Amino acid sequence: MRHVYECQVRWADQDLLGHVNNVVYVDYLQEARVDMLRTHGRSRQAEQLAEGVVVVRTEVGYRAPLFFDFRPVLVECWVTEIRAATFTLAYEVFHERPDGSRKVYLQAATVLTPYVFAEERPRRLSPEEREGLAAYLEPADRAPRVTFLERPATAGRYPVRVRFSDVDVYRHVNNVTYFEYFQEARIHYFEELGRRSEREVTRPLLVVARKEVDYRVPVLHRPEPYDAWSWISRVGNTSFDVQSELCDGDTVLARAHTTVVVVDADAQRPTPPDPAFREVLVAALP
Structure with missing residues (x-):
């Protein structure tokens, strides 16, 4: 299963080249990730995973420039790996063409870990959190x-x-x-x-x-x-x-x-x- 988030492109997201700045895409990924974890959280503990995580690593591959459009850009996200204390999400940012194909602007991945902010330390995923993430799991090898x-x-x-x-x-x-x-x-x-x-x-x-x-x-x-x-x-x-x-x-x-x-x-x-x-x-x- 994959989650699709509709992200509104803002006029201020553009840079001097007239397209969405490379930094802004990472904000789109964050919005989609939080929406995915909040929307499909099965309990209060699962919902806390939406915000109670820190990003350990981000990999972004830019495929095509994205220009301002009143249509929301779509951000698809899913899980590619679940470990004891981390999980990895993959993303694709795109618009759908009339024929059903995709115009892909970006592909990315983030490694995240649950975090106890009161104690400033990471923690392990709970069995309930692992079960919730497993619904989106499509295993894939990590990029070198x-x-x-x-x-x-x-x-x-x-x-x-x-x-x-x-x-x-x-x-x-x-x-x-x-x-x-x-x-x-x-x-x-x-x-x-x-x-x-x-x-x-x-x-x-x-x-x-x-x-x-x-x-x-x-x-x-x-x-x-x-x-x-x-x-x-x-x-x-x-x-x-x-x-x-x-x-x-x-x-x-x-x-x-x-x-x-x-x-x-x-x-x-x-x-x-x-x-x-x-x-x-x-x-x-x-």
């Missing part, structure tokens, strides 16, 4: 995880200041907001790379194709900034990878791996970057 490189000395630093609105009801920074932090850090890093170059570099149209985030330690609201570090870890023909860490001193709070594609603005297809931009990327490799 990328290898994180050790942060190089040339990594770019961006100070992340937590806004009061970033914090959820549990006084932690919401999992969606990490994507925004890493986006801000990545954009700042690209500007820094341009300044490092002795040549004039024009940044091409860049689109995020895939993003993986591992959440390790909750981020709390405070006046002092956290440190977000970014570096280039791979340069391909039409794409490259950026790895990032969100840190409090020497403590790594979260990690991200982002695959970015260079796109021809007219043809709307991947294209090799111009030599000057590629030279900047290659020079930044550890």
